[in-house]
C-alpha cells in the first residue's frame with residue numbers, strides 16, 4: 001500500500017515550485033527526509049537547491065512541518081502516515 | 096499598586112477603550128507604561144510594531160534603524176514621511192511617533208543592530224522585537240536575548256506571507272533552534288505589499304503585548320504563519336533543540 005501525502009510549500013520554495021501544494025504518493029516507511037529528497041529530484045533546479053545542499057543532503061535551514069508540528073530537518077525521522085499534511089518552509093526575513 | 100502605577104486623567108482618557116478589554120484593565124495598562132521595548136528596524140514590519148506599541152501606551156520605545164530615507168521605502172514604512180526623503184530615517188520615525196503620542200518616551204538609535212551595540216540595547220529593554228531584513232541582525236538579537244533572558248518576538252514577511260515567532264529564552268525554541276546556520280538563499284531585496292508587512296508587524300505587537308501584560312494566550316513555542324494571498328493561517332509547534340548553538344548544549348561547546 002502506498003501513502004498519499006499532501007505537501008505545501010511556502011516562501012521562496014513556493015515561488016520556485018510555481019505551486020503552493022501538491023499531493024505525493026510514496027511507499028510505506030517514507031520519512032520526511034525521503035520525501036524532501038524525492039521532491040527535490042523530481043522538480044530539480046532552484047527548487048532542489050533550496051532543499052538540498054551541494055552534497056544532496058537536506059539543508060537544516062528549511063523547516064519541515066508534519067501535521068502542524070515541526071520535525072527535525074534531517075534524515076532518520078519518523079515515517080510519515082497516510083494522509084499526512086507536510087509543509088516545507090524556506091526561511092524568511094522580510095522586515 | 097505602586098504610586099507610579101496610578102494613571103493620570105489623560106491616560107484614562109486615551110486608553111479607556113483598551114482598558115475595557117477583558118483581562119486587561121488598569122493594572123495591564125500600568126504594566127505597559129512601566130515597559131521598555133526595543134524594535135530592531137522600523138521598516139515595513141517594525142514600523143507597525145512601534146506604531147501599535149505607541150498606540151497601546153508603552154512607556155518607552157527604543158528604535159534602531161540606520162540610513163537615510165529612500166523613495167522605495169515608502170510603500171510600507173508607515174512611520175516615514177515623504178518630506179524626509181534623503182534624511183535620516185530616525186528623524187521621520189521620531190517626528191511621527193511624537194506627534195501621534197507625546198505621552199511616551201521615544202529613543203531613536205540611528206544604527207542597525209550588530210555585534211557592538213546588541214548587548215547594550217537588549218539589556219535596557221523588557222521586550223525585544225526583531226524585524227530586520229537580514230538574518231545576521233536577527234541572529235545577533237536572538238543570541239543577546241537568550242543570554243540576557245529577554246522575551247522577544249521575531250517578525251518576518253515575504254511577498255504575501257508573514258510569520259511571527261514569540262520566544263521565551265530557555266523555555267521555548269529560539270531562532271537558532273529553527274535555523275541552525277545562516278540561510279544561504281535569503282536576499283536583502285524581497286517582494287512586499289505594505290499591508291502584508293503591517294499584518295506581520297501587528298501580529299508581533301499583539302504577541303509582545305500579551306507577554307508584557309498577560310493578556311490572552313501567548314503563542315510562545317509556536318510560529319504563527321499566514322499566507323494573505325489565500326488568507327490561510329497556521330500555527331506550528333516548534334521544537335526546542337537540545338543541541339542548539341545558542342540556547343542548548345551547543346552554546347557551551349562553542350564558548
Ligand SMILES: [Zn+2]
Pocket residue numbers: 268269270271272273336339340341342343
Ligand atoms: Zn535555540
